[in-house]
Amino acid sequence: xxxxxxxxxxxxxxxxxxxxxxxxxxxxxxxxxxxxxxxxxxxxxxxxxxxxxxxxxxxxxxxxxxxxxxxxxxxxxxxxxxxxxxxxxxxxxxxxxxxxxxxxxxxxxxxxxxxxxxxxxxxxxxxxxxxxxxxxxxxxxxxxxxxxxxxxxxxxxxxxxxxxxxxxxxxxxxxxxxxxxxxxxxxxxxxxxxxxxxxxxxxxxxxxxxxxxxxxxxxxxxxxxxxxxxxxxxxxxxxxxxxxxxxxxxxxxxxxxxxxxx
Numbered sequence: 001x002x003x004x005x006x007x008x009x010x011x012x013x014x015x016x017x018x019x020x021x022x023x024x025x026x027x028x029x030x031x032x033x034x035x036x037x038x039x040x041x042x043x044x045x046x047x048x049x050x051x052x053x054x055x056x057x058x059x060x061x062x063x064x065x066x067x068x069x070x071x072x073x074x075x076x077x078x079x080x081x082x083x084x085x086x087x088x089x090x091x092x093x094x095x096x097x098x099x100x101x102x103x104x105x106x107x108x109x110x111x112x113x114x115x116x117x118x119x120x121x122x123x124x125x126x127x128x129x130x131x132x133x134x135x136x137x138x139x140x141x142x143x144x145x146x147x148x149x150x151x152x153x154x155x156x157x158x159x160x161x162x163x164x165x166x167x168x169x170x171x172x173x174x175x176x177x178x179x180x181x182x183x184x185x186x187x188x189x190x191x192x193x194x195x196x197x198x199x200x201x202x203x204x205x206x207x208x209x210x211x212x213x214x215x216x217x218x219x220x221x222x223x224x225x226x227x228x229x230x231x232x233x234x235x236x237x238x239x240x241x242x243x244x245x246x247x248x249x250x251x252x253x254x255x256x257x258x259x260x261x262x
Contacts (some may be wrong), residue, residue: 056213059122059151059181062088062097068262069183072104072122072154074178077163080109081177082122082156089124089181091151095126100192113137113163114188119212122181123150143179152179168239178262182215192223194258197242203251214238214259222256223249 044218061069069087082104088097102123104110118135123131126149135144143155156165165174173256197208210219219236221228229233234243240262249255 011169015018029127031054043086057090059091061181061183061220062090067101071178071262072156072207074165074176076169078173079172080112080162080165080167082110082154083123084124084130084153084167089151091126091149092125092148096124096126098128102130104130106130110158110165110174113158114235115160117141117157117159119143121146121152121157122154124150125150151181154179183260191211196254196256201251201253201255202250205247206245207237207242208245208255208257210257210259212241212259214240215262218260219243220258221255222227225254225256 056202065207067085067087069085070089071087072082072086073085074113075081075083084098084102086097086099086101088095089170110120110132114137116139118137119141121131121133121135121143123133123146125131125147131146131150132144133144135141135260141157143152148150155177157169157177158165159172162172162174165176167176169175195211197210199205199208214236216236219240220231221230223233230236232246232247236243243257
């Protein structure tokens with residue numbers, strides 16, 4: 001495609017003027033040009049989107065509804081497989097995703113390590129295919145490298161004897177570590193409605209919980225309506241399901257928080 005602009009069906013450079021109504025057969029050269037123009041149009045839209053929203057070489061998620069996009073989760077009845085929620089990913093030079101939930105592996109199950117722990121990596125590639133890369137067993141296992149043109153979605157920490165893969169570590173089975181890239185900035189500021197923690201201030205308590213897991217760095221905490229400063233007044237917990245005050249709030253203080261769900 002040599003130019004881009006408002007569509008003109010009579011324009012000499014638009015592919016619609018290649019064809020005559022009822023033309024049959026259509027030559028391969030015409031079909032190839034038509035296909036090339038479609039591909040170029042998608043490339044143009046994707047390039048514009050990337051220039052507006054995404055730093056060069058990075059990836060961003062886009063939601064297709066309520067489920068967290070492309071989140072790797074335990075099955076409803078946990079076993080040695082995982083499911084991936086629907087969603088889109090704008091990768092470094094490509095767009096991929098799925099409108100339906102996926103399963104890894106598509107058939108069978110993931111084998112538990114035999115002697116030492118292992119970390120497997122889960123990703124999505126430029127063709128929209130799920131990628132499962134098994135790691136190496138080790139006393140301190142590391143996540144394996146994924147193939148080129150693949151974006152990391154999660155790690156699976158697997159223990160010898162695991163019979164299921166869970167959303168959280170139970171110290172016995174395997175569990176999922178979220179590695180997804182951030183959401184597009186247009187959605188990144190969609191926080192939950194302001195909530196109160198289940199816990200109350202008693203002058204000694206420092207730990208408070210959230211109703212959902214949140215994305216790192218998205219938590220905002222308020223005491224008696226005043227915004228607090230992260231890392232000065234409170235810190236997010238490692239599991240992103242709560243936070244801890246540096247100093248316990250006095251009894252009777254009212255705490256609220258908001259965050260971006262993971």
